[in-house]
Amino acid sequence: MSESKVALKKSDVEKLKAACKEFNNEGGELINVLHKAQSIFGYLPAEVQEIVAEELNVPLAKVYGVVTFYSFFTMIPKGRNPISICTGTACYVRGADKVLDEFKRLLKIEVGETSADGEFSLxxxxxxxxxxxxxVVLVGEKTYGRVSPDEVRDILKEYDYVVD
Structure with a gap:
């Protein structure tokens, strides 16, 4: 089974190497470098992790361990409009699960997935x-409060999503 490689833009790779230099290529700055890397690429595929490991002179296994340990980091590309549904106690009690179900139904994706067009991740x-x-629902930096399942369609329309 062959794994496909992610093609990285040369300009982004240069930005990543510059970020590593900003932190003096120190292994102790791994988390800071990974934050910067994720802001450059949007996620942390194996190819990015390999560059970080090489630049900071740390084992690739250590980089992978940090990426998989902290929930902030992702190895899966996010949509241009990442959707996050709060499932904390207050939101859950007030129906967040039904709001989440409606997003899943309309976007035809599960939690952790990205829509086929790359527009939304959930x-x-x-x-x-x-x-x-x-x-509460967050779409990118925008916050929507007191969201009901009936409002999900309207939220998606704000981002030019055509609902069947």
């Missing part, structure tokens, strides 16, 4: 600290 969060607005 994730859950534990708490966004806006319990008075429960249930």
């Amino acid at each position: 994730n859950c969060l534990r708490c966004v600290g806006a319990c008075g607005l429960a249930p």
